[in-house]
Amino acid sequence: MKPVSVSVIGGGSWGTTVGHLAAHNAQTLLWARSEATVSDINDYNANLRYLEGYNLHPGLRATSDLEEAVRCADVLVMGVPSQAFRETLGQVGQFLRPWVPVVSLTKGLELSTRKRMSQVIHEVLPGHPAAVLTGPNLAKEILVGDAAATVIATPDPVVAETLQAVFATERFRVYANPDVIGCELGxxxxxxxxxxxxMADGLGTGDNTRAAVITRGLAELTALGVAMGGQQVTFAGLAGMGDLIATCISPQSRNRHVGEQLGKGRSIEEIVDEMNMVAEGVKTSNVVMxxxxxxxxxxxITAQVQAVCHEGRSAADAYSGLLGGRTGVEHLGYE
Structure with a gap:
């Protein structure tokens, strides 16, 4: 059998890291707009813009030519922000061979349609199997070799098995899950x-508050996810609770960083302007509401975040509402 060829679209921190993982098992080519990023990967096995100080697999190659990146792909990986996903996918479609699986790394919802990325894939590239790679995966920890686990979500067990082999390494375990809706929404x-x-951290609250926000936040996202067709058990796994914990507590988390800075009294405009990566939760909060x-x-909880990010409410004023809502018997995912 000829070696599998993987193409990764997007030269950010997570797209680069997934390219690094795939390069352990397959011929992997990463597409980035930035010629500097392409040169850094090809010449130094590094992404100096997003992952300075971290070495990439020497087999990972890069290009700024989209046709070159896509035309020979056996697996296409989309690592672009949600609001650029549809447009980029349309450009990719000019060069993509039929039936090639398309894997989304994007954890967001399309603002104009409120659709998940797998739905966008089916619309823009009908006939291509769509899958989602998601879980508690912080790029820098994976690059230094810390053990981690993730989920490949697709209803097709054959596609799932193939993709598990593409992305798994000795310290990166890949589980399969057919619940695409639940995994994407989580x-x-x-x-x-x-x-x-x-926000709670930025305001100086303690671990009790953090634990309450995370736990009730899990109930909140589970309730909405189940209402939209996800399976409740999914939200207790890697794509739900696992990803939530990592994103809520890690200093590497972009969304936690935004909240922390809001808690310290900075404006959302100031915070977003200084970031060189997208924090999907800012825009997603409107869609979730x-x-x-x-x-x-x-x-x-989402209502308070949306009010701070888009309606000018201060984090201090929102603090009392972070755990708002009526009290009663606790049921995970439901009030």
Whole structure:
């Protein structure tokens, strides 16, 4: 059998890291807009813009030519922000061979349609199997060789098995899950809760508050995720609770960083302007509120995050509402 050829679209920290993982098992080519990033990967096995000080697999190569990156792909990996996903996918489609699986790394929802990335894949590239790679995966920890686990979500067990072999390494375990809806929603919704957790940290609260925000945040995202068709058990696994914990507590988390800075009194505009990576939870909070109203799910933590990010409310004023809502018998995922 000829070696599998993997193409990764996107030269950010996570796209680069997934390219690094795939290069252990397959011929891997990464596409980036930046010629500097391409040169750094090809000449120094590094991404100096996003991952300075971390070595990449020497087999990972890069290009700024989209056709070159895509035309020979057996597996296409999409590592671009949610709001650029559809446009980039359309450009990729000009060069992609039929039936090639498309794997999304993006943990967000499309603002204009409120759709998940796998839905966008099916719309833009019908006939291509769509899968999602998601879980508690912090790029820098993976690059230094710390043990980690993730989920490949696809309804097709044959595609799942193939992709598991592409991305798994000795210290990166890849589980399969057929619940694409639950896995994608867990990845998108947890970003909003991570902002809330960061806000609490920025305000100087303790571990009790953080634990309460994370736990009730899990209940909140589970309730909405189940209402939208996800399986409740998914939200207790790597794509739900696992990803939520990592994103809420890690200093590497972009969304937690945004929340922490909000808690310290800075404006959302100032915080976003100085970041060179996208914190998906900022924009996702608006979409989550729309979905919560449509599905009649109470999301008090998300409501406070959305108010701070988009309505000018201060984190200090929102603090009392982070655990808002009526009290009663605790049921995970439901009030």
């Amino acid at each position: 990845g998108a919704l947890k970003n909003v809760i991570a902002i809330a957790s960061g 729309e979905l919560a109203r449509e599905y009649e799910v109470d999301v008090p």
